[in-house]
Amino acid sequence: MxxxxxxxxxxxxxxxxxxxxxxxxxxxHPDDLEYVRKVSNEELTSQGYTxxxxxxxxRNGDIRxxxxxxxxxxxxxxxxxxxxGAVHDITETRKAEEALAQSExxxxxxxxxxxxxxxAKDIEGTYLFVNKAFASLYGVTPEELVGKKMSDSIPESGExxxxxxxxxxxxxxxxxxxxxxxxxxxxxxxxxSFNTIKIPFIVAGPKIIASLGVSNEITEQKQVEEERTKxxxxxxxxxxxxxxxxxxVSHNLRAPVANIMGLSEILQIPxxxxxxxxxxxxxxxxxxxxxxxxxxxxNNVLRFKSKEGYKKENIKFSKIIDDIKIGIxxxxxxxxxxxxxxxxxxxDLFTLKTYIHSIFHNLISNxxxxxxxxxxxxxxxxxxxxxxxICLTFKDNGLGIDLAKCGAQVFGLxxxxxxxxxxKGMGLFMVKTQVESLGGKISIESEVNKGTIFYxxxxxx
Amino acid sequence: MNQNKNRVFxxxxxxxxxxxxxxxxxxxxxxxxxxxxxxxxxxxxxYLQTYNQVEDKPNAILFLDINMPVLSGWDIxxxxxxxxxxxxxxxxxxxxxxxxxHLDLEKADNHPLVKGYISKPLTKAKLxxxxxxxxxxxxx
Numbered sequence: 001m002x003x004x005x006x007x008x009x010x011x012x013x014x015x016x017x018x019x020x021x022x023x024x025x026x027x028x029h030p031d032d033l034e035y036v037r038k039v040s041n042e043e044l045t046s047q048g049y050t051x052x053x054x055x056x057x058x059r060n061g062d063i064r065x066x067x068x069x070x071x072x073x074x075x076x077x078x079x080x081x082x083x084x085g086a087v088h089d090i091t092e093t094r095k096a097e098e099a100l101a102q103s104e105x106x107x108x109x110x111x112x113x114x115x116x117x118x119x120a121k122d123i124e125g126t127y128l129f130v131n132k133a134f135a136s137l138y139g140v141t142p143e144e145l146v147g148k149k150m151s152d153s154i155p156e157s158g159e160x161x162x163x164x165x166x167x168x169x170x171x172x173x174x175x176x177x178x179x180x181x182x183x184x185x186x187x188x189x190x191x192x193s194f195n196t197i198k199i200p201f202i203v204a205g206p207k208i209i210a211s212l213g214v215s216n217e218i219t220e221q222k223q224v225e226e227e228r229t230k231x232x233x234x235x236x237x238x239x240x241x242x243x244x245x246x247x248x249v250s251h252n253l254r255a256p257v258a259n260i261m262g263l264s265e266i267l268q269i270p271x272x273x274x275x276x277x278x279x280x281x282x283x284x285x286x287x288x289x290x291x292x293x294x295x296x297x298x299n300n301v302l303r304f305k306s307k308e309g310y311k312k313e314n315i316k317f318s319k320i321i322d323d324i325k326i327g328i329x330x331x332x333x334x335x336x337x338x339x340x341x342x343x344x345x346x347x348d349l350f351t352l353k354t355y356i357h358s359i360f361h362n363l364i365s366n367x368x369x370x371x372x373x374x375x376x377x378x379x380x381x382x383x384x385x386x387x388x389x390i391c392l393t394f395k396d397n398g399l400g401i402d403l404a405k406c407g408a409q410v411f412g413l414x415x416x417x418x419x420x421x422x423x424k425g426m427g428l429f430m431v432k433t434q435v436e437s438l439g440g441k442i443s444i445e446s447e448v449n450k451g452t453i454f455y456x457x458x459x460x461x
Numbered sequence: 462m463n464q465n466k467n468r469v470f471x472x473x474x475x476x477x478x479x480x481x482x483x484x485x486x487x488x489x490x491x492x493x494x495x496x497x498x499x500x501x502x503x504x505x506x507x508y509l510q511t512y513n514q515v516e517d518k519p520n521a522i523l524f525l526d527i528n529m530p531v532l533s534g535w536d537i538x539x540x541x542x543x544x545x546x547x548x549x550x551x552x553x554x555x556x557x558x559x560x561x562x563h564l565d566l567e568k569a570d571n572h573p574l575v576k577g578y579i580s581k582p583l584t585k586a587k588l589x590x591x592x593x594x595x596x597x598x599x600x601x
Contacts, residue, residue: 425530
């Protein structure tokens with residue numbers, strides 16, 4: 001006989017409370033039937049008691065989860081005379097459990113899908129939870145990482161200490177902290193940049209407070225930003241150079257013009273004698289030539305800047321130096337100049353020959369021109385390859401330049417640093433212009449009365 | 462014009478022709494003045510460093526070029542800032558430059574030791590407008 005409650009669970013009316021075992025088995029979910037028969041038979045036989053979870057199917061098709069218990073009833077002789085059973089409907093609990101499990105697996109799915117790294121750690125630095133993105137930073141799966149300590153997992157021990165300090169702070173104060181930009185060395189040794197937020201987090205179950213963090217990688221963003229900053233600085237510098245160029249050009253064009261104006265005013269004085277007049281006219285000629293020279297200079301500078309009419313070819317540094325040496329053979333002999341070259345690492349470059357020739361020629365001429373009295377000029381030129389960069393080093397033992405004083409103007413047009421030696425102040429300006437038109441960079445180190453070193457770098461594409 | 466008698470003009474410029482023009486122009490405008498020209502800025506600075514005003518004489522007038530190698534006009538002015546007050550006050554400095562850029566002009570305007578900015582060439586007209594009228598006023 002079934003109780004009212006049992007009838008209700010099985011979806012039956014309480015009018016008829018008598019049901020057979022066969023009827024009961026009809027209610028059992030077909031997938032569970034075999035299991036139920038097996039368990040109940042075995043347990044009842046061996047211990048006279050059984051309990052099992054299973055599903056039932058009501059006549060209207062509803063599925064319920066139930067927990068059934070049954071025990072044998074015995075007479076005073078120990079013979080089984082009946083069966084007492086109890087049934088509990090656990091459908092709601094079961095549904096809640098399923099929903100929880102589903103929700104957990106959904107959460108897991110979401111966590112593993114998003115590219116940000118998510119992690120929770122206790123105060124000791126043990127990983128309680130991590131998502132795929134986080135574990136991949138360590139080159140492992142989340143399962144491999146959870147339960148491990150941060151200090152045993154992070155390659156960079158200094159970083160582990162910093163991270164743990166933050167976790168302790170979050171757990172101790174209960175406050176959210178935000179670290180806008182920090183580094184993390186991944187399992188491959190790459191130093192990467194992250195933006196991280198950490199909040200206190202109560203772990204389900206043990207109810208301990210942990211530190212939950214979300215990290216966003218900003219390595220690429222930072223690289224782009226750095227590149228952009230560098231590019232802007234570059235453009236500003238170029239702009240300044242151009243301003244300086246136009247200022248200098250206007251000044252140097254104006255200088256001979258002003259002199260011509262002055263001279264012509266003096267020439268108008270009627271009392272001038274022939275000798276004076278002759279001298280003034282000679283000076284007028286000098287000024288006109290000077291004016292022409294400035295115009296030719298400007299023309300050269302602009303032409304080099306635009307690289308017009310030049311074609312790239314394979315050049316050999318050694319060959320260019322040899323050519324220059326032949327051109328200034330007499331000077332080399334007279335001044336006792338030694339030029340030592342070391343091009344064994346790199347001797348070739350695909351570039352504009354005229355420019356390289358002009359760069360070397362200007363630097364060598366400068367070294368000889370601004371030599372120290374009583375010391376034979378020694379020029380050392382070498383090349384090296386550093387990754388994708390060709391570095392040329394050009395060293396002399398000349399007068400040097402006081403860079404603390406003139407550093408900013410070393411490569412300026414018409415800038416001169418040695419009053420007693422003739423010079424236009426074009427050489428280094430042209431060198432810089434040409435190096436930059438070839439996409440290179442030039443820098444200088446110099447010590448007065450010791451010498452000067454120029455470093456020229458060309459990136460290979 | 463008496464005020465300009467034996468007045469000292471100092472020109473510091475690395476441009477020989479400009480210095481010749483200045484000498485000529487000053488000589489024509491103020492015939493009895495004393496004109497010192499320096500092609501090397503260091504030598505000009507040396508002269509300024511030891512310059513002593515003759516009593517009762519008007520201030521020396523310095524025409525200072527801006528663009529010079531090693532020591533620019535601005536560098537010389539920087540050195541002059543360290544001069545003793547009496548020496549500083551006995552020299553009236555005018556920047557004399559071929560530059561027409563407004564930056565130099567502004568810099569000259571704002572420099573406490575600079576009395577004026579004269580665009581090259583130095584001419585009789587410019588000399589009179591700067592130094593004759595003030596003399597007339599002083600005479601009055």
